[in-house]
Amino acid sequence: MTVKTGLQVQFEQQLGDTSLAMDMHIPAKGITVLFGRSGAGKTSVINAISGLSQPDSGVICLNDRVLFHHEQGVNLPVEQRKVGYVFQEARLFPHYTVQGNLRYGMKTKHPRSDMWQSVLELLELEPLLARYPTALSGGEKQRVAIGRALLSEPDILLMDEPLASLDLPRKREVMPFLEQLAERIHIPIVYVTHSLDELLRLANYLILIEQGRVLEAGAVEQVWSSETMRPWLDMSERSSLFSGRVHQQWQSYGLTELRLNQHIPLWVQHYAGAVGEAVRVQIRATDVSVVLDKPKNTSIRNILPATITAIRHLHNDHGGRYVELTLRLGEQCELWAMITEWAWQELRLTVGQSLYAQIKGVSMTQSDVIHLGA
Numbered sequence: 534m535t536v537k538t539g540l541q542v543q544f545e546q547q548l549g550d551t552s553l554a555m556d557m558h559i560p561a562k563g564i565t566v567l568f569g570r571s572g573a574g575k576t577s578v579i580n581a582i583s584g585l586s587q588p589d590s591g592v593i594c595l596n597d598r599v600l601f602h603h604e605q606g607v608n609l610p611v612e613q614r615k616v617g618y619v620f621q622e623a624r625l626f627p628h629y630t631v632q633g634n635l636r637y638g639m640k641t642k643h644p645r646s647d648m649w650q651s652v653l654e655l656l657e658l659e660p661l662l663a664r665y666p667t668a669l670s671g672g673e674k675q676r677v678a679i680g681r682a683l684l685s686e687p688d689i690l691l692m693d694e695p696l697a698s699l700d701l702p703r704k705r706e707v708m709p710f711l712e713q714l715a716e717r718i719h720i721p722i723v724y725v726t727h728s729l730d731e732l733l734r735l736a737n738y739l740i741l742i743e744q745g746r747v748l749e750a751g752a753v754e755q756v757w758s759s760e761t762m763r764p765w766l767d768m769s770e771r772s773s774l775f776s777g778r779v780h781q782q783w784q785s786y787g788l789t790e791l792r793l794n795q796h797i798p799l800w801v802q803h804y805a806g807a808v809g810e811a812v813r814v815q816i817r818a819t820d821v822s823v824v825l826d827k828p829k830n831t832s833i834r835n836i837l838p839a840t841i842t843a844i845r846h847l848h849n850d851h852g853g854r855y856v857e858l859t860l861r862l863g864e865q866c867e868l869w870a871m872i873t874e875w876a877w878q879e880l881r882l883t884v885g886q887s888l889y890a891q892i893k894g895v896s897m898t899q900s901d902v903i904h905l906g907a
């Protein structure tokens with residue numbers, strides 16, 4: 534195996550009746566989400582990386598450090614792997630204050646003050662330092678657990694469903710801190726989740742796992758639109774993901790113009806971001822319609838030239854019939870539109886046909902635009 538930066542994971546492991554055969558590369562920076570059904574093998578990957586379990590064969594390398602190499606007999610113990618681990622439950626020591634919990638995992642009792650300070654600031658922990666865990670909310674506990682993991686100065690951060698035990702308001706409270714992590718912490722972050730919402734908000738890179746194997750891996754926008762993702766998304770959730778940037782603000786109308794994949798303009802409801810800020814945009818297939826001739830005098834603000842690249846007939850359990858169109862907007866830029874069978878038939882749509890995609894600016898709200906970085 535050639536040494537690349539980031540994490541190389543290739544191993545086989547028999548766990549009860551399950552045979553795992555994992556092979557993946559995790560980028561050196563950003564959040565990599567491991568996604569898949571219960572029992573697919575996500576936690577087993579985390580355990581193999583951290584050293585909590587030992588594969589039967591294979592190699593695990595973090596940058597140029599070998600953590601596990603079956604043939605060479607290398608199997609670094611957990612404490613030498615420089616791994617930060619955040620579990621579903623915060624697992625704080627109840628008899629220590631937040632400050633005591635944070636100091637617990639630190640290598641030196643007198644850490645570099647800039648490190649201590651930046652973790653406190655990143656996770657807004659300063660006001661909590663004197664409290665005991667019993668006086669913290671679930672979300673606050675998780676922020677302390679993340680802080681404790683970061684203060685151990687790890688080379689990689691592993692997070693196994695860190696929001697799963699929190700209710701929705703607490704999840705929303707912690708999510709912005711997690712979004713910040715990818716921008717501010719320059720180590721690989723591996724994040725296990727079942728939640729599509731967490732995946733959409735946090736993943737830079739996505740690895741789909743099924744029955745102990747990697748089904749698909751790549752940039753989240755690319756994996757999201759792959760066939761492998763289809764079983765996860767019911768019709769109302771079918772959507773396209775784009776990376777883009779804030780291009781201009783039109784304050785008097787409360788609108789923001791984004792540019793998708795650098796050049797495709799998209800007006801959305803006001804998004805509070807600076808010009809140039811990187812964003813991810815989710816466009817639901819049910820919010821996209823098509824028209825053969827460029828419309829005039831229309832209320833719709835986004836009218837984009839497109840070509841049909843695929844047509845798929847779908848039906849739901851309630852007898853509803855739909856047609857899903859894949860529309861090419863530009864190089865590596867595909868948009869889905871969901872229309873009725875009736876419209877498909879009347880417009881005589883065919884693959885290769887040129888037309889216009891229409892997206893109502895008012896249907897694109899703050900929650901569809903996700904901050905990615907400056």
Ligand SMILES: Nc1ncnc2c1ncn2[C@@H]1O[C@H](COP(=O)(O)OP(=O)(O)OP(=O)(O)O)[C@@H](O)[C@H]1O
Nearest residue numbers: 548549550551569570571572573574575576577578
């Ligand atoms: N120690 C073990 N002994 C026997 N089987 C195991 C052991 N650990 C895990 N397994 C099995 O290996 C498979 C993968 O488990 P793993 O916990 O990695 O899945 P997962 O994708 O993380 O699931 P979940 O999302 O439910 O946590 C499962 O079928 C599980 O039952």
